[in-house]
Amino acid sequence: MxxxxxxxxxxxxxxxxxxxxxIISLICIVFILILTVSLIGFIAVRGLATFFTNHVSLREFxxxxxxxxxxxxxxxxxxxGAAAMITAxxxxxxxxxxxxxxxxxAVALYMTELAPKRGARLLQPVIELLVGIPxxxxxxxxxxxxxPAIRTLFGGTGFGVLAGSLVLxxxxxxxxxSLTIDSLKQVPDYYRSASLALGxxxxxxxxxxxxxxxxxxILTAVVFGMARAFGEAxxxxxxxxxxxxxxxxxxxxxxxxxxxxxxxxxxxxxxxxPNNALWSLALVLLLMSVIFNVLIKWIGKRGxxxx
Amino acid sequence: MKKSTxxxxxxxxxxxxxGIKAMVGVVVLILIALLGDILITGLPHVSWHFLTSPxxxxxxxxxxxxxLFNSIYILVLTLLISCPIALGAGIYLxxxxxxxxxxxxxxxxxxxLSSLPSIVIGLFGYLILVIKFQFDxxxxxxxxxxxxxxxxxxxRNTEEALHAVPQTQREAGWALGLSKWRTxxxxxxxxxxxxxxxxxxxxxxxxxxxxxxxxxxxxQSAPLISYTNWNPFSPTSFLNPMRPAETLAVxxxxxxxxxxxxxxxxxxxxxxxVLIIVxxxxxxxxxxxxxxxxxxxxxxxx
Numbered sequence: 001m002x003x004x005x006x007x008x009x010x011x012x013x014x015x016x017x018x019x020x021x022x023i024i025s026l027i028c029i030v031f032i033l034i035l036t037v038s039l040i041g042f043i044a045v046r047g048l049a050t051f052f053t054n055h056v057s058l059r060e061f062x063x064x065x066x067x068x069x070x071x072x073x074x075x076x077x078x079x080x081g082a083a084a085m086i087t088a089x090x091x092x093x094x095x096x097x098x099x100x101x102x103x104x105x106a107v108a109l110y111m112t113e114l115a116p117k118r119g120a121r122l123l124q125p126v127i128e129l130l131v132g133i134p135x136x137x138x139x140x141x142x143x144x145x146x147x148p149a150i151r152t153l154f155g156g157t158g159f160g161v162l163a164g165s166l167v168l169x170x171x172x173x174x175x176x177x178s179l180t181i182d183s184l185k186q187v188p189d190y191y192r193s194a195s196l197a198l199g200x201x202x203x204x205x206x207x208x209x210x211x212x213x214x215x216x217x218i219l220t221a222v223v224f225g226m227a228r229a230f231g232e233a234x235x236x237x238x239x240x241x242x243x244x245x246x247x248x249x250x251x252x253x254x255x256x257x258x259x260x261x262x263x264x265x266x267x268x269x270x271x272x273x274p275n276n277a278l279w280s281l282a283l284v285l286l287l288m289s290v291i292f293n294v295l296i297k298w299i300g301k302r303g304x305x306x307x
Numbered sequence: 308m309k310k311s312t313x314x315x316x317x318x319x320x321x322x323x324x325x326g327i328k329a330m331v332g333v334v335v336l337i338l339i340a341l342l343g344d345i346l347i348t349g350l351p352h353v354s355w356h357f358l359t360s361p362x363x364x365x366x367x368x369x370x371x372x373x374x375l376f377n378s379i380y381i382l383v384l385t386l387l388i389s390c391p392i393a394l395g396a397g398i399y400l401x402x403x404x405x406x407x408x409x410x411x412x413x414x415x416x417x418x419x420l421s422s423l424p425s426i427v428i429g430l431f432g433y434l435i436l437v438i439k440f441q442f443d444x445x446x447x448x449x450x451x452x453x454x455x456x457x458x459x460x461x462x463r464n465t466e467e468a469l470h471a472v473p474q475t476q477r478e479a480g481w482a483l484g485l486s487k488w489r490t491x492x493x494x495x496x497x498x499x500x501x502x503x504x505x506x507x508x509x510x511x512x513x514x515x516x517x518x519x520x521x522x523x524x525x526x527q528s529a530p531l532i533s534y535t536n537w538n539p540f541s542p543t544s545f546l547n548p549m550r551p552a553e554t555l556a557v558x559x560x561x562x563x564x565x566x567x568x569x570x571x572x573x574x575x576x577x578x579x580x581v582l583i584i585v586x587x588x589x590x591x592x593x594x595x596x597x598x599x600x601x602x603x604x605x606x607x608x609x
Contacts, residue, residue: 014486014488015486017486017488018487020488021487021488021492022399022403022488024395025395025396025398025399026399028391028392028393028398029395029396029399029400029413032392032396032417032458032459032462033413035420035455036416036417036419037416038435039420039423039427039428039431039455040419042431042434043434046434102330103333103334106327106330106331107330107331109327110327110328114324114327114328119331122335123331123334123335126334126335129338129342129590130338132512132516132586132589132590133516133583133586134515134516134556134582134586135516135519136516136518136556136557136559137345137516137559137579137582137583139560139563140559140563140575140576140579141341141345143563144572144576170341173334200316201316201317201319201320202320203316203319203320203323204319204320206323207323227422230424231422231423231425231426231427232424232519233424233426233519234518234519234522237560238560238563258424261430262522265430265433265523266523279430282426282427282430285426285427286423286427289422289423290419293415293418293419293422297415
């Protein structure tokens with residue numbers, strides 16, 4: 001009797017299996033969380049060493065454009081000014097987003113509003129292929145096609161913000177497009193019907209109704225594209241010129257945060273100031289990607305409230 | 308008066324729609340020009356010799372054999388590690404996670420990881436694996452770094468694939484007295500297989516072209532390896548996961564930034580063409596396999 005009772009009171013085989021399954025899947029997710037948190041932690045510790053161990057002032061880091069951490073400047077302090085890289089990063093990001101957004105919105109409108117069936121069948125593979133092409137290939141094309149073209153058109157070396165933006169333009173185009181498509185698809189069909197019933201032309205419907213209703217989604221798409229452009233390393237590094245100088249025009253060689261990290265990290269010794277300064281650049285990149293994330297969340301919330 | 312605004316509206320409409328079509332045309336042209344350029348300049352350099360001979364640092368006429376193998380090795384290793392973890396995490400998020408504060412924190416953290424630039428993830432791998440744990444520049448370090456790039460995307464994909472399975476299927480399982488876990492493993496997972504497989508294949512394409520996360524983890528050199536040495540612990544064996552391994556994508560980058568190889572441009576165009584063709588096959592393969600599985604596993608009622 002006792003035996004039977006114990007058997008009945010014990011969790012069944014299925015319950016045990018249930019618990020085991022839940023625990024295993026929980027372990028997987030905790031693993032990812034631990035990795036992410038330690039990633040942020042380790043990069044933060046390394047990146048902050050410039051300020052706490054080497055006592056570089058934040059103001060110099062963000063506002064001076066003299067980058068030469070291996071040598072002392074006129075004031076006897078090492079030159080750790082990241083303003084040039086930060087400016088160049090923002091310049092290529094903004095320029096590529098400005099270039100890509102109209103094209104992305106046009107493609108998305110064509111695929112959802114103008115020719116939903118044919119457009120989608122034709123352009124979906126185009127978007128997938130553009131996403132699939134690896135960044136080094138974009139960089140390589142930029143190096144052998146875009147840079148020489150800029151050199152002949154505008155003079156100079158051809159390397160610089162313009163070349164970087166043009167390469168990034170193609171790279172972030174599919175990102176912005178596919179997210180814009182998602183947000184256009186969420187505009188309810190009765191908006192379109194109502195507008196057309198009022199006698200609006202197709203363009204008026206698109207411009208005055210659909211695009212406005214989808215605006216938060218389109219903004220999110222653009223911020224996603226900007227986040228990708230800001231963090232892209234190799235393609236930009238191949239065409240930006242890699243000189244840590246403040247960009248004075250669109251066609252002078254400069255360096256972005258990512259390109260500086262890519263080209264310098266292997267040449268510095270762990271624990272020295274030049275190395276710590278690079279980790280600070282990585283920390284800026286990390287913080288920016290978090291900021292982009294917050295921005296996306298914020299736009300999403302604002303958009304929800306308007307509906 | 309009324310008529311004239313109407314005419315203007317009509318004219319604007321025509322021009323605007325024309326403008327949209329023109330911009331779409333430009334985008335299509337860009338893609339055609341890109342692919343055409345890569346394939347036309349690259350394919351003439353691709354030969355059996357190019358694919359099967361090792362690269363040369365200083366002389367012309369090198370191939371990409373080791374880089375190609377390294378890319379495939381890292382791809383396989385990364386998928387082996389990341390698939391089970393992403394599957395588990397995806398199952399948790401889709402089936403177990405309750406809609407509460409903790410879950411939203413988890414989701415946010417995964418989103419942050421997925422939006423981190425891959426160069427930052429590569430540097431983290433460099434800091435932890437290469438320097439702290441002394442794995443050095445190795446296939447293993449590289450695979451872990453790429454796994455970190457891949458995990459959030461694959462997890463999200465798994466979650467979406469599981470989520471797409473109708474709730475009625477779960478209820479049917481529970482109504483039959485199946486436990487939650489059995490419902491997941493015997494009903495939900497099989498039903499989600501087309502979506503899961505498509506996601507894994509697409510992530511394979513991303514891993515194959517990844518370079519930023521690898522330059523400081525898998526290294527930028529491809530030492531000579533022997534394809535007859537099957538002992539994974541020997542430093543010259545092709546199976547040894549602890550040897551430095553430059554992948555195809557890293558090779559293209561390296562050739563164009565250091566520039567000591569005389570025929571760097573030719574080799575890069577050839578290597579780019581190979582890279583693009585592999586990725587084309589992967590994309591087409593995922594479409595085909597996805598729809599094949601969908602048909603076979605009873606996506607349509609028969």
